[in-house]
Amino acid sequence: MRSPTSKGTSIGSGPTSHAVDKFGAGGAILLVDDSSGFFRADLMVAADKVTPATMAFLIEHSSGFICAAMSGARADRLDLPLIPRSDGDLVANRRFSVAVDASDGVSTGISAIDRTRTVNLLATDGTRPDQLSRPGHVMVLRADVGGRGAAAVAVRLCRITGRAAVAVIAPLMFEGNDDVENRRSAQSLAGALQVPVLRAADVYAHENSAELGGEWRSLVVDGACGDVLVRAFGRLGEGGTPFVGVFGRCPDHGELERSREELTEWETIVERHGLGIVVFGTSCQNCCVPTGSVSPDEHLGSIDSIVGALGITDFRLLTVRTASGSR
Template sequence: MSLSPISAALDALRAGRPILVADDEHRENEGDVILSAALATPEWIAWTVRHSSGFICAPMPAEWADRLDLPPMVETNEDARGTAYTVSVDASTGVTTGISAADRARTLTVLADPDAVPTSLIRPGHILPLRAVDGGVRERSGHTEAAVELMRLAGLEPVGAIAEVVAEDGSMMRLPGLLELGERDGVPVITIEQLIAHLDETDPRPAAASEGGARRRVSLRAEAHVPTSHGSFRFRAYKDRVTGTDHIAVVSGELGDDAPLVRVHSECLTGEAFGSLKCECGPQLDAALDAIDENGGIVIYMRGHEGRGIGLINKLRAYQLQERGLDTLDANLALGLPADARDYAAAAGILADLGVDSIRLLTNNSDKVSQLRDLGLDIVEQVPLLVGVGANNHQYLATKRDRMGHIIDGAELDAALARTEAAGAATAAAAPAEPALPATTTPAQNTETPA
């Protein structure tokens, strides 16, 4: 039992047959059935359901989903892998309940029809479309992107059908099981790593193409000058074409050839709107805006990053666990969530749209630096940002330093805490004493019955 060549997989797809695709053992370490949505048949959809979870999705390019009016399923994507689900659909004609193999095959062929319009579908339904990132598997090495890449390589409409393969005991099937299933049923088995190597060999991407792909990740939707308490800035609103999330770039001054100061800031409702002392997000945003007002630069405000990408409700659940003694990292893991689920591809796209490829990054987070470098940005300097330290978040910041790779000097952290506590004590000492309340007498109770 061995892997099939990419050519055999493409031949199977052109014939309307499925293939099995395994991903990286360090990612999901699982296999998906992938077949052409345009050539879907009840027979192969039934086979897919028998050997999978039965949860069939339809990967497609973002612009294809836009044409069919398929918005993201939720405003804030809390999925650990950032899977870009849209609203579910059925074909508007030619189906009954929508769940049978024949009905799902019909819906898939409608989704892949280049002449289909939004009214060709009804919502909700039994097929889950997925938005693929523009850069394909070389930007995001998932089955969603692999399906779209494979359809294009096969000369088919760029819409696939995918489902996760499960073993007989209900667990996810790994590569040895996929090879056995493929040999038994005559289905080619490949890996995403193979696909990436094939693309690198047959379609090497120059740097300019990579930058263009980053720029296509977002689209500029609005721009205005906004006076704030920190200064007057140019606000540019972007739509993430993969997730549907809106982001803001706050720009100060003219962007020249020199690397500007840039803060990529994650949304934090509790810290920024309510002044939560459990984090330093509010003071960090204030300090970043003050810095670009003074020196010029950009603050990119990333929505959908609440709680390091796990969402507001899960963040509060994590806070509950922290009250019981867990630190910020273990609390996330105890909830079955990643320590940090944030993705910065949209930030790279915004910077590409602004014509910026070299930056001075205002952050303590070494993972953010690594991700942005992997996305093609030249980070000439990492500028630390240690503000907002207090008794309520000192341990939180120490955890980020000790367990999450944040560059925070221990002595500076302790000194910042001491300064905050000293300032609080000085403020309390300078406050005027509360005036004594005047003595009052209690009026005699009127015991007469009112007329």
């Protein structure tokens, strides 16, 4: 369901892009995330680019607990089952599979060279289950693909950068549970090591923006809004205040192509401004707003979820009455 379009958005050259590019080139980055209610930070490298020197760096400057993040499907193909809890409940412990070593080419399995061999093997598509010994010294962390958390972000980064879909994660170890102090310590470490810092939320925004192009694309957002169709103009995330035009018809009420005439006004305004997005539809009655109009004082929860998924924090909301409403 696409329409003829002009040039759309592209990823810029800000801090997020720098960190993503470094990850794609095999460099270490520091991922920080507090979406789970507490602050955590992890050093992270694409597994297919890890060298013994890189592994030694991760071990030295982290907790030393080396994990390989991958999809559950990949773990299943490698015959790496979940680790059961003491009561045998696999569902409650759905994150960790058994730890492994490479079967050949390693000694004790604990050295940087040995763990490099293991993670490289995990990142190789043709690896067979019998090439891995269990238990070992690299913990396999199952990613909730499309979800949240360090493992999910790591696998997304691999996909965004074209790397094999396995990443090495090394959690930082803090002295206490003070999130403010831990955040300060993580930032200080990143500065000392000259490692770019990447927020988990920025990965979702970067991924969503990269996939939009200049065409109508489906965007899944958190909350009750579900799927919406979005068309972007300009270079989101590089400064300036984007316009946001929302055409609030549920997809069940009519297809995009049947609404082209009414959508043209929104597209023309945003494209003329040079920066912004046009949003079509929501998937629930709670978020649905009158066709062709959005009140600046209503439905902002769902709109904030949509623009937040694209990394937009400051924007001007268009309305049918003013065509230049402000948020």
